[in-house]
Amino acid sequence: MKPAFSVIFLTTLIGAGQGLFLALFTAESYAAFGLLSPQPTSFYALGSACALLFLAGGLVASFFHLGRPERAWRAAAQWRTSWLSREVIVLPAFMGTVFLYGAAHGLGVNPALARLPSGAPINLTAVLGAAGTLLAFALYVCTGMVYACLRFLREWHTPLTVINYILLGGASGFAFAALFSAWALPGLTRFYAGWALAIAFIAMVGRVAALVRNARLKPKSTLQSALGIKHPRIVQKAQGAMGGSFNTREFFHGQPDALLSMVKWFFLAFAFIVPMALLSVATVSEAPAPSLTAAFIIQFAGLLAERWFFFAQASHPQNLYYQSVA
Amino acid sequence: MPAVEEIKKTTCYMCACRCGIRVHLRDGEVRYIDGNPDHPLNKGVICAKGSSGIMKQYSPARLTKPLRRKADAERGAGQFEPISWEEAFSTLAERLGRIRATDPKKFALFTGRDQMQALTGLFARQFGTPNYAAHGGFCSVNMAAGMIYTIGGSFWEFGGPDLDRAKLFVMIGTAEDHHSNPLKMAIAKFKRDGGRFVSINPVRTGYSAIADEWVPIRPGTDGALLLAFLHEIIAKGLYDRDFLVRYTNAGQLVNADEKSDEFGMFLRTEVPEEEACYDPQDKLWWDRNTNTSVVTHKPGADPFLLGKFDLHGVPVKPSFQLLKERVAQYSPEWAEGVTGVPADTIRRLAYEMGVTARDQRIELPIAWTDSWGNEHDTVTGNPVAFHAMRGLAAHSNGFQTIRALGILMSLLGTIDRPGGFRHKAPFPRPIPPCARPPNHPQAVQPNRPLDGMALGWPADPDDLFVDENGGPVRLDKGFSWEYPLSVHGLMHNAITNAWRGDPYRIDTLLIFMANMAWNSTMNTVEVRKMLNDKDEQGEYKIPFIVVADAFQSEMTAFADLILPDTTYLERHDVMSILDRPISEFDGPVDSVRIPVVPPTGECKPFQEVLIELGSRLKLPAFVTKEGQRKYRDYPDFIVNYETEPGSGIGFLSGWRGKGGEKHLRGEPNPAQWEMYAKNDCVFHYELPKSYQYMRNWNKGYLEWSQRNRITRYAEPILIHLYSEVLQKFRTAAQGKGYTRKPPAHLAKRVETYFDPLPFYYDTLEGQATDKHKYPLAAITQRPMAMYHSWDSQNAWLRQIHAHNLLYVNTHTARVNGIEDGDWIWVESQWGKVKCMAKHSEAVEPGTVWTWNAIGKAAGAWNLAPDANESQLGFLLNHLISEELPTSDQGGDRRVSNSDPITGQAAWFDVRVRISKVSDGDTPPEAQRTEPQFEPLKPYPGQAQRKSVWNFFAGAKK
Amino acid sequence: MTQLALVIDLNVCVGCHACVTNCKEWNTSGPAGPMVDQNPYDKNPTGTFFNRVQTFEVGEFPNTETVHFPKSCLHCEDPPCVPVCPTGASYKRKEDGIVLVDYDKCIGCKYCSWACPYGAREFDEAQKIMKKCTLCVDRIYDKSMTEEERRPACVRACPTSARLFGDIHDPESEVSRAIREAGGYPLMPEWGTSPANHYLPRRKIKLRIRHDEIERADNPLKIDGLLPKPDKAEPALDDVTSW
Numbered sequence A: 001m002k003p004a005f006s007v008i009f010l011t012t013l014i015g016a017g018q019g020l021f022l023a024l025f026t027a028e029s030y031a032a033f034g035l036l037s038p039q040p041t042s043f044y045a046l047g048s049a050c051a052l053l054f055l056a057g058g059l060v061a062s063f064f065h066l067g068r069p070e071r072a073w074r075a076a077a078q079w080r081t082s083w084l085s086r087e088v089i090v091l092p093a094f095m096g097t098v099f100l101y102g103a104a105h106g107l108g109v110n111p112a113l114a115r116l117p118s119g120a121p122i123n124l125t126a127v128l129g130a131a132g133t134l135l136a137f138a139l140y141v142c143t144g145m146v147y148a149c150l151r152f153l154r155e156w157h158t159p160l161t162v163i164n165y166i167l168l169g170g171a172s173g174f175a176f177a178a179l180f181s182a183w184a185l186p187g188l189t190r191f192y193a194g195w196a197l198a199i200a201f202i203a204m205v206g207r208v209a210a211l212v213r214n215a216r217l218k219p220k221s222t223l224q225s226a227l228g229i230k231h232p233r234i235v236q237k238a239q240g241a242m243g244g245s246f247n248t249r250e251f252f253h254g255q256p257d258a259l260l261s262m263v264k265w266f267f268l269a270f271a272f273i274v275p276m277a278l279l280s281v282a283t284v285s286e287a288p289a290p291s292l293t294a295a296f297i298i299q300f301a302g303l304l305a306e307r308w309f310f311f312a313q314a315s316h317p318q319n320l321y322y323q324s325v326a
Numbered sequence B: 001m002p003a004v005e006e007i008k009k010t011t012c013y014m015c016a017c018r019c020g021i022r023v024h025l026r027d028g029e030v031r032y033i034d035g036n037p038d039h040p041l042n043k044g045v046i047c048a049k050g051s052s053g054i055m056k057q058y059s060p061a062r063l064t065k066p067l068r069r070k071a072d073a074e075r076g077a078g079q080f081e082p083i084s085w086e087e088a089f090s091t092l093a094e095r096l097g098r099i100r101a102t103d104p105k106k107f108a109l110f111t112g113r114d115q116m117q118a119l120t121g122l123f124a125r126q127f128g129t130p131n132y133a134a135h136g137g138f139c140s141v142n143m144a145a146g147m148i149y150t151i152g153g154s155f156w157e158f159g160g161p162d163l164d165r166a167k168l169f170v171m172i173g174t175a176e177d178h179h180s181n182p183l184k185m186a187i188a189k190f191k192r193d194g195g196r197f198v199s200i201n202p203v204r205t206g207y208s209a210i211a212d213e214w215v216p217i218r219p220g221t222d223g224a225l226l227l228a229f230l231h232e233i234i235a236k237g238l239y240d241r242d243f244l245v246r247y248t249n250a251g252q253l254v255n256a257d258e259k260s261d262e263f264g265m266f267l268r269t270e271v272p273e274e275e276a277c278y279d280p281q282d283k284l285w286w287d288r289n290t291n292t293s294v295v296t297h298k299p300g301a302d303p304f305l306l307g308k309f310d311l312h313g314v315p316v317k318p319s320f321q322l323l324k325e326r327v328a329q330y331s332p333e334w335a336e337g338v339t340g341v342p343a344d345t346i347r348r349l350a351y352e353m354g355v356t357a358r359d360q361r362i363e364l365p366i367a368w369t370d371s372w373g374n375e376h377d378t379v380t381g382n383p384v385a386f387h388a389m390r391g392l393a394a395h396s397n398g399f400q401t402i403r404a405l406g407i408l409m410s411l412l413g414t415i416d417r418p419g420g421f422r423h424k425a426p427f428p429r430p431i432p433p434c435a436r437p438p439n440h441p442q443a444v445q446p447n448r449p450l451d452g453m454a455l456g457w458p459a460d461p462d463d464l465f466v467d468e469n470g471g472p473v474r475l476d477k478g479f480s481w482e483y484p485l486s487v488h489g490l491m492h493n494a495i496t497n498a499w500r501g502d503p504y505r506i507d508t509l510l511i512f513m514a515n516m517a518w519n520s521t522m523n524t525v526e527v528r529k530m531l532n533d534k535d536e537q538g539e540y541k542i543p544f545i546v547v548a549d550a551f552q553s554e555m556t557a558f559a560d561l562i563l564p565d566t567t568y569l570e571r572h573d574v575m576s577i578l579d580r581p582i583s584e585f586d587g588p589v590d591s592v593r594i595p596v597v598p599p600t601g602e603c604k605p606f607q608e609v610l611i612e613l614g615s616r617l618k619l620p621a622f623v624t625k626e627g628q629r630k631y632r633d634y635p636d637f638i639v640n641y642e643t644e645p646g647s648g649i650g651f652l653s654g655w656r657g658k659g660g661e662k663h664l665r666g667e668p669n670p671a672q673w674e675m676y677a678k679n680d681c682v683f684h685y686e687l688p689k690s691y692q693y694m695r696n697w698n699k700g701y702l703e704w705s706q707r708n709r710i711t712r713y714a715e716p717i718l719i720h721l722y723s724e725v726l727q728k729f730r731t732a733a734q735g736k737g738y739t740r741k742p743p744a745h746l747a748k749r750v751e752t753y754f755d756p757l758p759f760y761y762d763t764l765e766g767q768a769t770d771k772h773k774y775p776l777a778a779i780t781q782r783p784m785a786m787y788h789s790w791d792s793q794n795a796w797l798r799q800i801h802a803h804n805l806l807y808v809n810t811h812t813a814r815v816n817g818i819e820d821g822d823w824i825w826v827e828s829q830w831g832k833v834k835c836m837a838k839h840s841e842a843v844e845p846g847t848v849w850t851w852n853a854i855g856k857a858a859g860a861w862n863l864a865p866d867a868n869e870s871q872l873g874f875l876l877n878h879l880i881s882e883e884l885p886t887s888d889q890g891g892d893r894r895v896s897n898s899d900p901i902t903g904q905a906a907w908f909d910v911r912v913r914i915s916k917v918s919d920g921d922t923p924p925e926a927q928r929t930e931p932q933f934e935p936l937k938p939y940p941g942q943a944q945r946k947s948v949w950n951f952f953a954g955a956k957k
Numbered sequence C: 001m002t003q004l005a006l007v008i009d010l011n012v013c014v015g016c017h018a019c020v021t022n023c024k025e026w027n028t029s030g031p032a033g034p035m036v037d038q039n040p041y042d043k044n045p046t047g048t049f050f051n052r053v054q055t056f057e058v059g060e061f062p063n064t065e066t067v068h069f070p071k072s073c074l075h076c077e078d079p080p081c082v083p084v085c086p087t088g089a090s091y092k093r094k095e096d097g098i099v100l101v102d103y104d105k106c107i108g109c110k111y112c113s114w115a116c117p118y119g120a121r122e123f124d125e126a127q128k129i130m131k132k133c134t135l136c137v138d139r140i141y142d143k144s145m146t147e148e149e150r151r152p153a154c155v156r157a158c159p160t161s162a163r164l165f166g167d168i169h170d171p172e173s174e175v176s177r178a179i180r181e182a183g184g185y186p187l188m189p190e191w192g193t194s195p196a197n198h199y200l201p202r203r204k205i206k207l208r209i210r211h212d213e214i215e216r217a218d219n220p221l222k223i224d225g226l227l228p229k230p231d232k233a234e235p236a237l238d239d240v241t242s243w
Ligand SMILES: Nc1nc2c(c(=O)[nH]1)N[C@H]1C(S)=C(S)[C@@H](COP(=O)(O)OP(=O)(O)OC[C@H]3O[C@@H](n4cnc5c(=O)[nH]c(N)nc54)[C@H](O)[C@@H]3O)O[C@H]1N2
Pocket: B111, B112, B113, B114, B135, B138, B139, B140, B512, B513, B514, B515, B516, B519, B520, B521, B548, B549, B550, B551, B552, B553, B554, B555, B565, B566, B567, B568, B606, B780, B781, B787, B788, B789, B790, B852, B853, B876, B877, B907
């Protein structure tokens, strides 16, 4: 496929936004169970604002993908069948929840809505946080499924796609949380850096698993099945459009294989290895901010590359029909 | 307001096939063009080009104003200023008037892929110049001449394969054909009906793609293959003896006395010969029953086809015996070495033809009477059909190859019979047809029409158009000893000859609908220089060039005066039987165009231009006795013009007579156009069934044809297995007989090639080439979605063929170190081009090929200077020379790169070598083809090129 | 239930592209139009077409087959392009199985084109919406046209009638019969999309000529062969026997 920058930014930005939100609510949950000391509400409010920024950035990017953005609202229509439609519904719902969550913290409006049998209160932010968590995961699933559901894009058609959207988004979100806390609430830095390190590691395992799987994929469609001609040697001589067509523009990355493999090593290093090293440094460092800043930026760059690669690597069966210009 | 939609019918001219179309208009703009289901030719179908007529109509390449070269601009620079039509006409009338009053041959009129040779030919003849020809000579004249001199009809537009009834169809050297849509329809139906389709072609594309068997052959060697077929068919007795006896000259006795002046001539009875142009029935057979000589077709007689006899001391042999002796040497094993087709395949195919012809005979319950008065209850046929086109024609050995094909078809008994070859009116015609070219220089006189048709059919050396010394009278040297049977002229040499002043200089060259500065010229780079070349006085060697075109072609750039023509949707036109016919097997057809949209800008139909000029110049056919203009306009001319006063023959054959009650002949009908308009713009005369077959010898048909003045005589047209016409030229070349003799330096040439029996020889270029140095044959093919040079301006079609590559057999390419997509040099002895290579398994290893005329000069056709056509596309013509050196004829004499018999341009003879462009030669900016030319700029009056086009017909502007 | 479709006969398609440009011509001024052409006279001209013809070479010289391969939307019976569309702009009609795009609803997200394994959809870069073959739905039901005209433009244009049109669910239709009798097949069956359009394969006609068919008793050579008629003067048994 041809990687579209709108979609690369959409998925990476909202992934990070979702991860950041999950990180915030993780801390609040730890605190609720007394595993961490409670944090000032401003931390959550500001953190939510950051998450919203990421999400909004993604949303804006997504509009660049639409030919007719003014009709974007129509995209909510087909939630029964379309993961894209579902994503389109869940994203604003999630953003709304994040907003409410941040606002509740920011305005200090946090009444107990119910009590557990143990007597522990269930606060408004806990309810919003739990809802947000559910929506964040739902959004990951939607985003992942947008790709994973396309069964003949076999590189994508695997549970690993969804899992990796969760893990990669989570890793970048937690890495940002670590950076954010280093600046806003240094006490949590080590906590987040640890989480980020762990998620990055699992994400790397997941991503490598996907790479290994994809490397072993044998194309299910062949020129033989595409044309219905049983002969081992079939070569295209003309595709019917010498100046190119939508089919030659949308489904080919147009880059040499060498670049693809370079990008692969680049993202393995930048999305995982280097950030993990920097995060490890941060967990022991006295002044972790610089290494966390570097970790997040490098990781995000790595993730952009990862997403580029994710699209580029997917080989669309339609390309069987578009192999030779003249 | 709702859009106004209407449908108008006319005839397509996105190519020369001439299908019936319906043009749908929305608010006056062309919305859709589809095939006319009621048209006999295309029955509703249409092709890629026809469907893209909208993009031609609204193309920014269109010329819209008469243009004059700026006084200070060089030719070829494409710098013009608009002038009025009045100025254009007065300039022309003044100049041409002067030429006509002094030396009419200094005006030359050449027309390309047009369909109005009846009118352009008339104009030239009336003007009095011999220098007129259309595209035939560089197109397929070998096909016409080779077959018409053999069977009295031919493929191309004059006849074709009857695929409705054939069982085996052998197609040779055809990629697209003129009869494009009908042929496609017929092949598909033939295949659906279970027929077997064999294609003989170095390349497998298009039609060959769907052949049941592809027989790859080396270019230029089909003669060898066909002769080997003949060898096998005769050796196994697989010929139709009855057919040969009755309908060919197989049994006619030929003088076999080598010492005699009459050697090679038929023996004749003493019947005094009538001054007429047909083949009189005064030849002899050797009768098997009486074992004596008898006049052919004597009732009860049956000739020996084989043997040697003694006629009062003269040794004689039947033609067929001579043919048998000739082909004895051409065994399949020999042919394998020449053609690359395995001997087993050759044998198998010969048997397939012979056995199918013999055992699958068709019998139709159609009674008819032959020329000798025998009544037949049925029409029979041998269902083996052939079709061939330029793969045979465009070689310098094409004439003899095509003769071999005609003879093969005749041996199988397939001429004008069901399932075989079928004629189209006005064919068959006598062998050769009656019109003769003028034969002496005095035929050209100031202020007088030419004495004779500029183009005709020589029957013997006395019909050549030469002067006392045997030198050519025509600029293109047509009908000279160099190309005696050049029945369509040699347009491809006109510019070179005019530039060199050999045989003489001319003054004005008028080019209509031909792109002679590009794809229809050989040696394009040099010819472009000649068009621009000046003599010592600084005068152009070709002083004045007028181009009538509808588009900004490469040729227009070299014009001194450009006359902007209309498109086919804007003008009246006739597809006349006097011209290239569109007849069907079952009878004559002609058709018209009626404008469906008004002319663009100041465009004027070239037809109107000719009538205006003819009137101003007072050419007799265009003015009254008093010298007054006779015809208001072209439609008026078409209605009222008669070939001779009162002849009842005009350009159109339908709805003649005062009230439109007559056909073919009749007085002018003032409402003729309306009647065509009401009848789908087409007139189709269906012959009675009994006149539809065996027309060479069908008494009813021949008399009908004579009554309707399609032919002058109703004599039977016997097939010439043995060609006495050719023998007459050979005899003259041997210094024998009473006719004119060729100049010494051409005697050997004429003697060699004018063989009365078909024979195989290597092409002239092949003979002049070191094949180790130039091991590959380079040919072109027509793409179905593009017409010569003129569709690159078409926004839809050019997306299909934006540029061309050179297809090379994968193995051949690898041996030369060339990978798919590599940039390569292609070199012939005459030039070189740089282009991209494409591997292919569908091409014979000794052949490379490309699509014809896709490559363009930068900026031409109002394409952007960096458009694919000029930067990635290339023209093979740069590699082809228009002349060949003739070392054996002494000095630097050069002859046309053409068939030595007919002057057919030998496009497909060129030999090349290929090599990879070394990387150093190709920095990224050099990734473009060569040669390149200074980009042309748009002319005044041309529309701006759009960069995005959302075409929606009738959209409110 | 009706499922309209094209059946394309590769046995007769000569790759002429008539179906390509006639489709463009019909549709660019119709409900789907205009269909953009970009760089129409510049470098790399490109545009929106609903139907393309491609060429493939099968096998190696000299056993090469050249295959011309037209391709437009296959109107899948289980079209993967439809459920993924977020707006419902892509839909499959119940009454005749035609898969269409509602140009007023489409947001141009291109997602449906990703979901089509055949590359049958083309995005219109000017209007920024997705387009594709409509099976000429604006022709086939148009009562103002004659019955002959009420067929897809490409089908009417095709000079070899390589394009058949009809209801593949009606076993008696021309298309069903063609699929049955000529071995019609769908493209990429592995995805279970059940394309309605089918392709008919190449079929070869061979002639088998037996050796004993070549020469026959009535061989014309015998008539002319001057079969050896010995000279009367040559010696004969008559001269030497005395029985
Ligand atoms: N290498 C190679 N060269 C070849 C051939 C080949 O096979 N290989 N084929 C040869 C053959 S067979 C032929 S017939 C020639 C054809 O060669 P040409 O006869 O030169 O044909 P075109 O290139 O189509 O050019 C005809 C001109 O007609 C113009 N034209 C189009 N429509 C109209 C109109 O309505 N009115 C006027 N006035 N002009 C119009 C076009 O703009 C163009 O300039 O090419 C020959 N050249």
